[in-house]
Amino acid sequence: MDKVFIRGLNIQTTIGFFAWEKEIKQTLVIDLAMGWNTQLAAENDELDKTLDYADISEKIALFANDNPVDLLETLAERLANYLMTTFHIPWLKLSIGKPGAVHNADTVGVEIERGQAK
Numbered sequence: 001m002d003k004v005f006i007r008g009l010n011i012q013t014t015i016g017f018f019a020w021e022k023e024i025k026q027t028l029v030i031d032l033a034m035g036w037n038t039q040l041a042a043e044n045d046e047l048d049k050t051l052d053y054a055d056i057s058e059k060i061a062l063f064a065n066d067n068p069v070d071l072l073e074t075l076a077e078r079l080a081n082y083l084m085t086t087f088h089i090p091w092l093k094l095s096i097g098k099p100g101a102v103h104n105a106d107t108v109g110v111e112i113e114r115g116q117a118k
């Protein structure tokens with residue numbers, strides 16, 4: 001299966017379980033792999049036949065800011081559902097890291113895989 005991917009996407013958003021976290025923005029780092037038949041776009045060199053990683057990167061930041069939640073798990077599930085529905089993505093793997101959350105770890109986070117690889 002071919003994939004279109006985004007790695008190391010830094011976004012600033014409100015996220016966290018604790019009350020103080022609801023008053024600030026924190027950095028999340030997102031890695032996303034999306035199953036797609038990239039031959040469709042390559043045949044005639046057409047952007048509208050593939051997943052536009054620039055457009056999707058912007059949509060991810062907007063979605064996170066429009067949907068503040070406590071847990072990374074909740075954001076991951078909702079974001080995966082939004083992306084799969086909006087862009088007709090059959091399979092994706094999504095990782096969300098919160099590098100500022102644990103002072104003596106490089107990063108912490110969640111990774112989910114949804115859908116069927118075609």
Ligand SMILES: Nc1nc2c(c(=O)[nH]1)N=C([C@H](O)[C@@H](O)CO)CN2
Nearest residue numbers: 015016017018021070071072073101
């Ligand atoms: N598995 C998770 N553990 C924790 C989360 C989370 O979203 N998923 N969140 C927090 C707090 O918001 C934390 O980031 C504050 O430092 C704690 N554990």
